[in-house]
Amino acid sequence: MIQNDRWTTVTPWFFSDEPTAMESIRQSLSEDGPHRAWANFSFLADSGHLHSVDLLVAGPGGVHLLEVDVSQGRLRNEDGIWLRTRSGNTKASDSTRDVAEVKARHLTAALRRAAAGRFLAVPEVRGSAYLSDPRSSVDLTGPAARGVFGPDEPANPSLPRLARDLLEQPAGDRAERPGRRFLRALPGLLERIGMHPVEHWPRVGTWQLTPKPVALTDRWQDFVAWSTVWDKAPCRVRVYAPGASRTRTDEAVLREYLLLRELDHPGIVTVDTLEHHPPGPVLMFHVEKKQLLRLDHILSLYRSLFTPEVRADMIRQIGAGLAHAHDRQIAHCALSTRAVMGIPRPAQGESVNDGWRDPGLQITDWHHAAVAAAATEDAPAPASVTRDLRGLVAVAREICAGAAPADGFAGLPEHLAAEQEFARIRPAEQVRRLTHRLAEDALSPAAGPAVPVTR
Template structure:
């Protein structure tokens, strides 16, 4: 077929020489006669709103073919369903492209069928999706099950040839209708195929029109800025359906708003949250800040699995657990943890995990029967990619359970992948069968090198029955601490951030326990000169300011129910730290989860202590900014009994204009209005009142109605909350 043939329809000229060469290779093979026809480089919009790019659509006597062209150079292998391309100077990972091409083919067939409805008797045939690996020098070392639907050049020897074995093959089954083949050009016109757009803008960001990842209702794009060459963002577009009505569009807008709002006010290096939300003709678009070279966790493992030993993998489990635990402390439950929801920045020597994909998340309240119960987002499951199925807790599909236990399961399932290098199951059904048979996921079933304690950790996290799992991430981390103790001598140049039990820090302190990791610091229970205290070590130079704010807020404060500053900011090896006294062995939040609601005398005593310290802070012009049970320690004295101690003043230096600082549920919802534009004493009292309510009932009040309390007005909102409170 010649380049100028009327049967070769170049909808969009390709700007890439290698793609033009691949198209020319196919064109030269095709006879210039009926029924051969071809359309190259066009887009169509699926019923779900996805803008699909098609490299080549070919009609032949044997059928209709949607051809995805891949110009890979190097050696192509796979790890499970992830493809790995090793070039001369680089290594790339990506999903097998055939499932997506097949999805495009099914969507296009559906549109053609609808377009042919007005033409009696015309039935579009099955459209076969294939992958054309066009580079003749490429080495294909894929497993047999990954070679399905792959074709190579006509003169190649590694794969079936695109000509003889596909486009020019003899007819061996029922061919397409002659009427359909003649009608195909006008049917494609009715479908509305278009030229491929080379760039799209979302606010100030210029996005690549071809998405690099996509789910059932969204697609992700790379984006840059013309005015800042080095700027990069990930743009997620929630797609309007092809023929959606105003109500359907509003539903999509609400879904995007939920993901945008879910993690607002929460900042942690391990959490990947949307920065901004823009309207766009394709649908609402979220702007997400991440590194340009960030990889999905499953792709990262496929690419670097040989460079990660067991301690490194357990370190990645810890990172993930600490980030998820931080979100839980702020009443944010992810609900759909999977490797697709985790990106890795950096290389195998310093992997940094970040949890994203908040489309199914919920902000919640606590419960006496379930810890930190949340109200799941309506229809949240429709926004979660099916490939996440082998990692989702059994209760996910019921949409009835939103406790932190749902994330404990996801954490355990990802730990299974990190430890074994294998997915827990091939699909959702196989996962459920395995859980029913084994009572949890056991890495030892596929690897005889997994230590028994790690096998037990993963199995307990993934128990199919909620009450049989770890109650929360903290319990999971405590057992991980037991596993992760270092038997070897601690090196002299140990970074304090990486210290574990029994490590001696540069100031002579000996680590007794790692208490936890927050957005800006890691806390260690230490002993020095026979006295116990807590060291908070800065995450990085930028976090030192928050430590200084905390030290400044505590300096000069002395109260029985306040933590005491022992040393202000001081250098600790390559980092900086502050030292405070050890407030207690467990927090009020832990006490409530483990022992239940307070008895009347406890409630009276703890309530008075909380109000006393609140009054003291007000008289000293100090705001804590994050009063909640997680920041109240329970200190036990042999003669005076138990008492509360307020700690973690890391937000005390937040500007009064930042009304989103703090934790959802304890943060005053009436802030940020014209009447109360900045943080005030009433907001501090509001957080204390919510804490008192939880001490008595194990619940946070639930605001009645469908609107934000600040929008409805205080009187109506409070009445709604009272109606919603448990008896």
């Protein structure tokens, strides 16, 4: 077991199962080994993101950032989404390993900045996921299984062991192999990048945020927040990374806020307020219900419930929102299932879960659109219109995955563009006609039921 002088817990753990998970890692590392570990700390990335780190372990075999997942139940993956089932209830999330890799990439950049001018080679920090519950059934396949580890004792037969197969293994890549000078300098480098305790319940004004973001990219972090003053429904909070220039980021987010205030449509997300926050500018989005899922998560969980009529209606909702934007000479430029949010719409007397049979959808992620709109006062460039048409087709294909017409969607924008009349009409009308074609194909008798989702 690694000794306390080489294991530093920067912040006391908030939840009771987290110290147990950490202790299992500490027990698995050899007492006389050269490893150093830092648990539960935050650092400020060069992008301006404030990241929390569950565990950082450094040794001759490499520098490893571990995102610890204490969840229980059966875990499997579908199209990059993690699906965890417990007591008959399935939830979708982004891959814990993917989150660890984003943080590891940012930590590498911060350490290299701190080491600049010291003639010190800083290796790549490797991000991995640690699933601490040995009783969980894990069935990850393909790329989703890479970089995911379980405890050494008692071992989970479906996972490689963390210490034996990762932490105590020699680094295979020279870029990941730390030198002795770097290992001696690492504690000082962590201090230089501002390693500090984790704030368990961060706040934006009078809103209290979830301890960890529910979504993370290089540009922003999404949280769910609750008001500490009013009895209000939860709010979706997006904290933007300041990047190289806080002023330019503030201006870009202000443009996005003003754009969303103008795009008042049921198929487009509603923004409540713009807040200024030390970690970065914040947009706060209105949420009608506590349940709010990205479309890619909705499809992974509930696609088997959709009738052809529902699939057609989902395409129409997204197409209507997109056409509304093009009516105002705005192109989204980044439409995908990750850029659409959904809420359940239960009928009278139905449960909330029944409401996912017919979800309400709204397009979000209008950052690229705001930047493009500010760059020119003209209508969107033809390339931007084409990108939106192809994005709409890609989303429709995902909605109709397993149905016969989905494969025929691929060349539809090009097929329509070849028609003289289609090429002459306004972009908004192009979106509407494409939406009509996609919805009609989704209703085709050949579509049949969606492929059932294995539970």
